[in-house]
Amino acid sequence: MIELQGVTKYFRTTLGKKYILKDVSFAIPSNVNIGILGRNGAGKSTLMRMLGQIEFPNQGKILSDKTFSWVMGVGGGFQNNMTGRANVKFVCRIYGKSKEEIDRAIAYVKEFSELGDYFEMPIRTYSSGMKSRLTFGLSLAFDFDYLLIDETLSVGDARFRKKSKEALMKKIESCNVLLVSHDMGTLRDICDVGIVSNNAQLHFFDDINDAIKMYETINK
Amino acid sequence: MRERSPWQVQKSVIYALFLREVNVRFSAGKLGYFWVIFEPLMQISIFVMVKMLLFGSKSPLDYSVFITIGFVAFNLFRHILDRSMTAFAGNKGLYAYKQVKPIDGLVARILVEILITMVIAAIFIAAGLYLDRDMNVENIGMVILGFLWLILFSFGLGLFISVIGIFFDSFLKVVKLLLSPLMFISAVFYSMQNMPQALQSLLYYNPLTHFIEMIHDNYFSVLNDGFIDYEYMAIWTIVPFYMALWLYRKLEKGIISI
Numbered sequence: 291m292i293e294l295q296g297v298t299k300y301f302r303t304t305l306g307k308k309y310i311l312k313d314v315s316f317a318i319p320s321n322v323n324i325g326i327l328g329r330n331g332a333g334k335s336t337l338m339r340m341l342g343q344i345e346f347p348n349q350g351k352i353l354s355d356k357t358f359s360w361v362m363g364v365g366g367g368f369q370n371n372m373t374g375r376a377n378v379k380f381v382c383r384i385y386g387k388s389k390e391e392i393d394r395a396i397a398y399v400k401e402f403s404e405l406g407d408y409f410e411m412p413i414r415t416y417s418s419g420m421k422s423r424l425t426f427g428l429s430l431a432f433d434f435d436y437l438l439i440d441e442t443l444s445v446g447d448a449r450f451r452k453k454s455k456e457a458l459m460k461k462i463e464s465c466n467v468l469l470v471s472h473d474m475g476t477l478r479d480i481c482d483v484g485i486v487s488n489n490a491q492l493h494f495f496d497d498i499n500d501a502i503k504m505y506e507t508i509n510k
Numbered sequence: 511m512r513e514r515s516p517w518q519v520q521k522s523v524i525y526a527l528f529l530r531e532v533n534v535r536f537s538a539g540k541l542g543y544f545w546v547i548f549e550p551l552m553q554i555s556i557f558v559m560v561k562m563l564l565f566g567s568k569s570p571l572d573y574s575v576f577i578t579i580g581f582v583a584f585n586l587f588r589h590i591l592d593r594s595m596t597a598f599a600g601n602k603g604l605y606a607y608k609q610v611k612p613i614d615g616l617v618a619r620i621l622v623e624i625l626i627t628m629v630i631a632a633i634f635i636a637a638g639l640y641l642d643r644d645m646n647v648e649n650i651g652m653v654i655l656g657f658l659w660l661i662l663f664s665f666g667l668g669l670f671i672s673v674i675g676i677f678f679d680s681f682l683k684v685v686k687l688l689l690s691p692l693m694f695i696s697a698v699f700y701s702m703q704n705m706p707q708a709l710q711s712l713l714y715y716n717p718l719t720h721f722i723e724m725i726h727d728n729y730f731s732v733l734n735d736g737f738i739d740y741e742y743m744a745i746w747t748i749v750p751f752y753m754a755l756w757l758y759r760k761l762e763k764g765i766i767s768i
Contacts, residue, residue, distance in 0.1 A: 339767075342606075342608060343608040344605055344606060344607075344767070345766075345767050346763045346767070360607050360608070361606065367603065367604075367606035367607070368603055368606075369530070369601070369603045369604055370603065371534060372530065372533075372534070376530070376533065379526075380529075380530055380604075381607065383522055383523075383525065383526035383529070384522055384523045384526050384607055384609045384610060385522075385609070386514055386518065386519070386522045
């Protein structure tokens with residue numbers, strides 16, 4: 291279970307406070323895959339970052355006894371002057387993996403991400419699609435309760451997209467996913483329940499199809 | 511995933527960041543090893559030469575050793591401060607992982623500087639023995655204590671400057687400006703006892719002078735250690751450290767999402 295207790299989140303801008311969430315109390319049930327929908331700027335990514343504990347509410351609390359992956363967003367989460375391999379090693383180390391586990395993870399990520407020689411090159415030489423492959427492949431080498439995926443499934447070429455989706459379908463047999471996406475097909479395939487973020491409030495739907503309906507209404 | 515205590519997590523993060531720093535600093539093509547040893551060598555040769563030309567080679571102590579110790583200590587302080595100042599912004603990409611806190615990157619950088627200083631010191635000690643320089647230390651325990659205390663002092667000051675500097679860019683500029691003449695006012699290549707009275711009382715306000723004097727005076731028995739004010743050094747260690755930690759605790763979340 292993930293529980294939001296009176297969560298308020300805003301950003302200070304030159305035009306005053308811009309609210310992402312305003313006093314939101316909310317419980318997300320366990321063992322379901324959750325799709326998050328909302329218009330651009332509604333705060334989907336901020337919500338993900340708060341669940342990933344790298345962004346913090348201005349007021350209120352987010353409670354959960356589950357483990358969350360890092361947020362797999364487009365391009366983020368890597369140090370540009372490190373090689374793909376060094377980044378994989380780094381992440382394995384901060385999660386306390388042993389030497390053998392690190393070697394296994396490197397072999398797996400290298401194979402899965404299909405980066406070839408780029409795996410030995412600094413991240414700054416990567417395209418955003420390549421970064422997504424690396425971060426997604428890397429996350430598959432860990433056992434989290436929840437994977438936090440922010441639109442990364444919709445980048446990359448068609449073949450790799452298909453491969454990622456298949457890998458994800460297999461992975462979610464043993465874990466759950468929180469997915470931000472603008473691709474309704476992906477949301478329907480992967481998610482059971484849906485959350486729509488709109489006007490600094492969150493709306494929960496037991497059925498992802500109902501969430502998609504609401505999203506389509508507010509987008510009209 | 512197995513449960514780990516916060517301390518275990520932080521330890522593995524600092525270790526990973528440490529390896530990363532070493533990797534970046536000493537990766538091929540950047541001449542990392544070369545600069546690390548070349549910088550102090552240049553400083554030492556220049557100041558030994560200037561001293562010989564201006565005052566001749568007559569001296570009650572082994573001047574080359576005096577200057578080497580001065581620069582090793584001064585560079586340690588200077589590098590810890592310089593590296594601290596860019597640490598928070600430099601590891602920004604890695605705050606995407608919740609385990610990585612800004613202070614971990616700063617600690618990792620300081621550990622790298624300590625390691626580099628130890629390697630340099632070992633090289634100079636070997637060279638000193640080989641070239642038959644004055645290697646008789648008056649009080650080796652106090653010299654080591656001086657270095658350890660200097661590290662603590664630099665850490666506190668570095669953290670303090672970094673926490674404020676990440677929010678006020680101009681603060682960093684002012685600090686850099688203040689630091690630029692520091693080499694000349696910190697008793698690096700001269701001893702306080704040889705300075706005129708008026709200058710002494712001014713240099714006295716510079717905390718770094720006391721640290722370098724402490725190290726120098728405990729190495730050479732001919733030097734008088736009466737200038738060192740341990741209380742002043744303690745204040746300059748505790749106050750910035752305490753303020754820095756207090757501010758850091760309050761502002762950590764802001765630094766992560768900067």
